[in-house]
Amino acid sequence: MHDLLLVGGRVLTAEGMADVDVAVAGGRVVALGRELGPAREVLDCAGAWVGPGFVDVHTHAREPGGEWKEDLATVTAAAVAGGYTAILTMPNTDPPVDGAPTARYVLERGRAIGRCTVGVAGTVTLGRRGEALSHIDDLWDEGVRVFTDDGDVVADAEMLRRALAYIGDRGGVVAQHAVDATLARGAMHEGWVSARLGMRGIPAVAETTIVARDLLLVADTPCRYHVQHVAAAGCIELIARAKDRGLPVTAEVTPHHLTFDHTEVLAGTDPVFKMMPPLRTADDVTAVREALRSGIIDLVATDHAPHADHEKDVPFEEAPNGVIGLEWAAAAVNSAVGLDPERFFDRMSIAPARLAGFDEHGHRIAPGRPANLVVFDPTAEWVPSGTMSRSRNSPYLGRRLVGRVRWTIVDGTIRHEGAASRA
Amino acid sequence: MKSFLDSEQLDRPTLERLLDDADRFREVLERPIAKVPTLRGKTVATLFFEPSTRTRLSFERAAKALSADTMSFSPGTSSLSKGESLKDTVQTIAAMGADLLVVRHRSVGAPARVAAWTGLPVVNGGDGAHQHPTQGLLDALTIRRALGRVEGLRVAIVGDIAHSRVARSGVFTLATLGAQVVLVAPRTLLPVSVEGWPCEVTTDFDEVLETLDVVYLLRVQTERGGATVFPSVREYLRRYGMTRQRFARLGPDAVVLHPGPMNRGVEIEAAVADDPRALVLEQVTNGVAARMSVLYHLLGSPEHA
């Protein structure tokens, strides 16, 4: 008797998409095919894609230190609701994850909650102050593989160079919040909308200057280097050229940068559209969509950044940056870009799992693999109206999306069942 | 009209109606008893989160000339310094029974947020470098009263356009009323883009000078670190200042406006500032009348009943 039988879906297998059933037992995939025998539970996957659960490499869980915005319990609930089976939480907590104790705290909390895999990134520099390297080896021993000062750029070139050398030697990833702070004193994209509103802008060159510099440093001191939340089209050409030269470079884009442009700010200056980097032009949106399709941008990351109502409900320029997104990221990507299933699962699961070092996630479905799966209906329409997150700062709330998670399965257990899944 | 938030939202009939009534209020202001009972029993609260004396006084004068009661708020004496949020502050003031809020704030869109939070009519008294719509209205009133019309006039707005809410409101108000607006400034004081602005742009003041009916000089914010955006005050005056020589090249009926406070010797030479065709004090009086018109329309409109 199988634990679960997923019948009638299109399944991402080693040989590509196939119309097969998937049997799950003992937390693993045990068989693909037809007539796989009885199961305790049968899930109707007709019309849906069955693939590896989504993996987010850019989640702000806010724990420890920001629990009024979010914590590991609420963020993992949001994650599995969005089809995610693993998340990598960002280290800009209070205290920051710059040594073993905080890393261990986050990882143990994640395991204790037990809803999905929780990994944690470490900071590049102590206290994210940009002055001295974090306890890289201690963090490494806790299992940390990705290092970032996210929220702030590693501005000092010498510091970054040292980080690339040290982390590169261990085989880890340096992920850069690629926005020059001196060019990012504004509140939104610098362009005709900011000019019309009289708001100080953040030019696209705030991103490209950092990416260009960093790629020169990576060429000089090889290390896996990851560009976080690419928003400016100008970054894409730089990344493409670096990849052509064989540099170990990857890049991510967020759902919101695939969906919205700066004109959203014009009507009503709603702080729900405030994030870093800012929403850029329609041309930039087109460019990041195309780069995600072509693979120059490797993966989608949510940059799920919860803020409480009282923090976001202020004038635009005074609001903190960020939006939440775990629950509708897949739907937003599907709506905005419309990837074929092979690419969709690559960008949403396989590539991010590889980056974060989540070995149990992001694999094509095959017997013997851990059953970390998502059943995603690419044609279901819905309107997000609530959230499992503690915060609700998202422009997708109330907006029609196409594509919805039916089931999220973590280690063979159903962790989320969509509203209309057993209709 | 529920609130008066930005000049872009105003169509020509609305603007003309506001100007027509402002003309009536100018007459009221010239009466021996310069006060009418129209808004008796209404309370206007002026919330100036950014220091400003003249604009707040102008609004208070306007409210009082309409017999409204006024309350005023300034951040120096408030609980904002005790960490109270803007939303809590304005909701507190609304709960005291204000009927209309005049809001000035350094952040773009703050007055619109206040309107959403309180449900009250809000007049934008200036938000960041975004909009200052009653200034746009009083400037249009001043031009119309001085030259008899706005339609077809050529108006130059000269100076720090990039950081000016006066310029943003001026461009849209005057263009909506049919004026041809030209922005004049050094490259560093022009916005990064004027896409969608109904105006021309030039960096050469002298080239357009003789075509102008109205020259609108903006205050040059020397305290904003003028030296970083133009080489020196002397050079600014030479290329963009309203000198006696430039004033002499204007047509005989052309007028000069300035939102105040003036930097004599920077954007305007003293002799020009004191010329009868410099309408600075006229703007101040018209400011009261224009604000009376706005208050009257907002508090007297049926949807407010």
Add this chain to the structure above:
Amino acid sequence: MPTKRHRVLDAADIDRALRRIAHEIVERERGVDDLVILGIPTRGVPLARRIAAAIAEIEGTDVPLGSLDVGLYRDDLDARPRVALGPTEIPVPLDGRRVVLVDDVLYTGRTIRAALDALADLGRPARVRLAVLVDRGHRELPIRPDHVGKNLPTAPTERVTVHLEEIDGEDAVYVEEPA
């Protein structure tokens, strides 16, 4: 909305009524020294102008003529659709003068109450009298006209509209009743 409309005064009726009012004013005031005629916008203004012209014909002197808008003195600002403010033009100082207010229709009396308040802010006339083209009754305040062109008993549901050549292209008074 379908309505039934009757014309109750035509151009000749209006002309006769205004001339009679002019005569009454001259007779009642025993001359026109210190007299000021103020029309209440909108239609009181041309009526005042015509009365002044008639007085000038009778007496051979021009009476100071002005307008007095009451929009800012209404007590029902919230309840009415907003109408544009009319002009207030006071041709001479009012202190010690005899003022004749002119309006088209006298109904509840509230407009005249507002006009008296406005007048009090503008000066201290020796005496104020009221001339109206039509008095339709239904007063809500203790106000009565001194000179009336036509007394017109009406039901509150009916509407009285005055058309004047200067504004409407014809001289006529209509009563409309809802069908």
